[in-house]
Amino acid sequence: MDMSDRTGTVRFMSLRHALLGLLAHGPASGYDLTRAFEGGIGQYAWQAGHSRIYPELGKMAEAEQVVVDEAGPRGRKTYTLTDAGRTELRRWMLHWPEQATVRDETVLRMFLVQSLEPDDARRLLEGIAEHCAAEIARLRPVMEAEDAEHHPGDPLPFGRLAGEYGLRQYEAVHGWALWSLERMAAVEPAVG
Amino acid sequence: MDMSDRTGTVRFMSLRHALLGLLAHGPASGYDLTRAFEGGIGQYAWQAGHSRIYPELGKMAEAEQVVVDEAGPRGRKTYTLTDAGRTELRRWMLHWPEQATVRDETVLRMFLVQSLEPDDARRLLEGIAEHCAAEIARLRPVMEAEDAEHHPGDPLPFGRLAGEYGLRQYEAVHGWALWSLERMAAVEPAVG
DNA sequence: CCAGGACGTGTCAACATGGACATGTCAGAT
DNA sequence: ATCTGACATGTCCATGTTGACACGTCCTGG
Numbered sequence: 084m085d086m087s088d089r090t091g092t093v094r095f096m097s098l099r100h101a102l103l104g105l106l107a108h109g110p111a112s113g114y115d116l117t118r119a120f121e122g123g124i125g126q127y128a129w130q131a132g133h134s135r136i137y138p139e140l141g142k143m144a145e146a147e148q149v150v151v152d153e154a155g156p157r158g159r160k161t162y163t164l165t166d167a168g169r170t171e172l173r174r175w176m177l178h179w180p181e182q183a184t185v186r187d188e189t190v191l192r193m194f195l196v197q198s199l200e201p202d203d204a205r206r207l208l209e210g211i212a213e214h215c216a217a218e219i220a221r222l223r224p225v226m227e228a229e230d231a232e233h234h235p236g237d238p239l240p241f242g243r244l245a246g247e248y249g250l251r252q253y254e255a256v257h258g259w260a261l262w263s264l265e266r267m268a269a270v271e272p273a274v275g
Numbered sequence: 276m277d278m279s280d281r282t283g284t285v286r287f288m289s290l291r292h293a294l295l296g297l298l299a300h301g302p303a304s305g306y307d308l309t310r311a312f313e314g315g316i317g318q319y320a321w322q323a324g325h326s327r328i329y330p331e332l333g334k335m336a337e338a339e340q341v342v343v344d345e346a347g348p349r350g351r352k353t354y355t356l357t358d359a360g361r362t363e364l365r366r367w368m369l370h371w372p373e374q375a376t377v378r379d380e381t382v383l384r385m386f387l388v389q390s391l392e393p394d395d396a397r398r399l400l401e402g403i404a405e406h407c408a409a410e411i412a413r414l415r416p417v418m419e420a421e422d423a424e425h426h427p428g429d430p431l432p433f434g435r436l437a438g439e440y441g442l443r444q445y446e447a448v449h450g451w452a453l454w455s456l457e458r459m460a461a462v463e464p465a466v467g
Numbered sequence: 468c469c470a471g472g473a474c475g476t477g478t479c480a481a482c483a484t485g486g487a488c489a490t491g492t493c494a495g496a497t
Numbered sequence: 498a499t500c501t502g503a504c505a506t507g508t509c510c511a512t513g514t515t516g517a518c519a520c521g522t523c524c525t526g527g
Contacts, residue, residue, distance in 0.1 A: 097380050098483085104387035114505050126374070128382040132485060137507060157492045157505050176384060176391055176399060182318070183380035186514095188289050190320040192368055194437040195296035199368055207368060239462050244455045245386040251454075255447035256440075263436045270431050290513085306475050327514060329477060349475050349522045378484095474523075484513070493504075 097184060098139055099148075101129045103164065103172040106149060108241050110163040113137045123242070127249055143168070193256075196263070201271050208260045208267075215257035222250045289376060290331055291340075293321050295356065295364040298341060300433050302355040305329045315434070319441055335360070385448075388455070393463050400452045400459075407449035414442045 105111065105119050117133040125131070140162055143149045148168030152161045164172075193211075196204050226246055233240065297303065297311050309325040317323070332354055335341045340360030344353045356364075385403075388396050418438055425432065 095380070097378075097383055101383055101387070104390040107387070107390035124383070124386050127377060128386045129378055130376065135484060159505060172390060173395060176387065177395065184322070184378060185319060185380065186321055186376060186378040188287070188375040188377065191289055191293055191316070193440050194316050194320045195293070195299070195368060196436050197431065197433055198296040198299035198364060203365060203369065235461070237462070239389065239458065241389055244388050244458070247454060248385050248451050251447045251451050255443045259440050259443045262439065266431065266436070269427070270429070324515065351475060
């Protein structure tokens, strides 16, 4: 995997690439895309509100990465990916920068668990473990139902890989929280 | 775990909390903290350069969450957490917002794997799996060495839980990439 | 003695972002 | 007929963030 690209001219602009990626699935309006960011992508990967999305779509149209059809009810504009847009998406997907942008409040909290008093840390880890267990219990049946409906030869449902990613993420964090609690117990038994 | 706090007055400012968390380990200068962000925390959790860190430390001193000792060689200033700072850190660690800030270019790429042609997606997933395998091979011995040096009763080394988190993260992504490849192979056999 | 590199702090301009503000349409229920 | 809520697009401002510019110090090796 190429981990050393920068291309000089094209800067990072991940919001743009998120939009290109969502439009790869099919044409959509700014409103549709705003809704999409309220789902898994906005929860785990990248956040954006409509006030950022609309101007960015405008710039993308200027750059001819999308074309816009303005004929829709209530002023709805539908954006469709162009070949240039698909090419840029592919370039971005395959060329990874040395250091990818990351800004994740949840992971930050995990990194700072050891800045708490042991009792606080324990309580926090227990809360994380419970939260993850609940999310796993909620998500697993969804995936299984999706898989049960899937017939051999059908294409994978859009988002199936992303969904699996989310589920495995929760499982990993769950395992980590339990391991951390054990590790802390071995070092410093709980008070009370 | 409290997943519904906002406190009205205090806004999010995760950079501030990252700094408070790092200072919980012990006093440090802006320079030291800048170095810290070049390690695991900047790679997995939150990025910041010195141009952002210095002004933030200034504001934190104003808010009396840290005290500054200006007597150091080369104009070095050492910042120490105050009780107010520790309280604010604890508040932030234990009260989680409904929707945490997340902006992760790597996860975004994973979410958009299905926007690629199957052959490109396969190549990408293979690259991810290889990269993860290499990182796991690099990290695991580091953890094991740290554990081997650890005597029962010693406190956990600062960062041990974070390190384990990173390792398990790579393992989860590795497993996901392999699962995705299998899943894709079952649906659409590779060309050639 | 002096050069290079690590140490160390800071500002500034350009751009990214989120939340508030602003406006209007369409469909279905009362 | 009117009201409500989802649909739909947009701008503006305060703040967050990055990369470049700018300056000066201490230590070590040649």
